[in-house]
Amino acid sequence: MLTERTEQRLEILPDGVIQVQNINIIERDGKEVTRTYHRHVVDVEDSVVSESDRIKAVADVVWTADVKVARALKRVNSNDNIEN
């Protein structure tokens, strides 16, 4: 019998960015047949309204005030040489 289930793996980068890997797994009689990945990134201070409760909980813990400031500074310093 074919069954389908999903897993979600979160990768927390050092600057607080959350990389989300949604894993779709199809099994036949309990043995994995295939798995596919769908990814997106949740940057610090991005809206998490549409994210899973798990991501919301992680963001709530990881995105401290210091992390938000450091992330904003890093973003500016990385891009300040591009005018347009």
Add this chain to the structure above:
Amino acid sequence: MSLEPPPGSIKEFNHAWVKWLNGLRTYVNDVNGGIFDLSALTATVAELNYNDVTTPGTAEATKTVTTDANKDITGLRNVTLTGNIGFGGQLSFPASVSASTDANTLDDYEEGTFTPVLSDGSNNATASVAVGSYRKIGDAVFIKGYILVTSLGSVSGSLRLTGLPFTSSSTANTHSSVSFGYGAVFSVTAGYSVSGIIDPGTSYINVKLWDDTAGTTDMQHDEWTTDGRAMFSGFYTV
């Protein structure tokens, strides 16, 4: 012939034979049926173990290397080959990357999908088609996608395509370029080109327009229009 156990031997052998295989090799069975290739023994006693070939399918926790009923071998750590590798199957990497800093080491491969979203950074457009796929090879992420917008909603000002599968490298000046091979229902002057860049430490494409004598400017929402659509591809590093 007879085989005398070497001085200090910690194993008891009950059988031995010799075999020519690119030179003389000597094999012995121990009392449990395990096979030793004495010619190949260079490991220290602490490292020494052997492949349990007498009872395939019966992995023994005490053995470092085991062969299961499918002839799958597990337990090997570092293997150095002096010849070529031929694959009859696939080459797999762990789900979580085991990052290497060695410039000659391939440490990751992953393929999957992502959903591109046209945005101004705060507001998102609605699309009837939003398809993206990626291949990550080492620290390089190759992307391609197609988006067909049906409503800009509240999107206003400079445009970006969000939803990239990985955050780009934060190293300063490591911007990446994205090419657009197809665009339609835009409101731009004929001859202008759409392009994109991925800034360091971001997960979106800044959409650009080659419309200035000095180079590019940010593409604006009224240049994309409500039904604008585009195909794009590129790669960046993480």
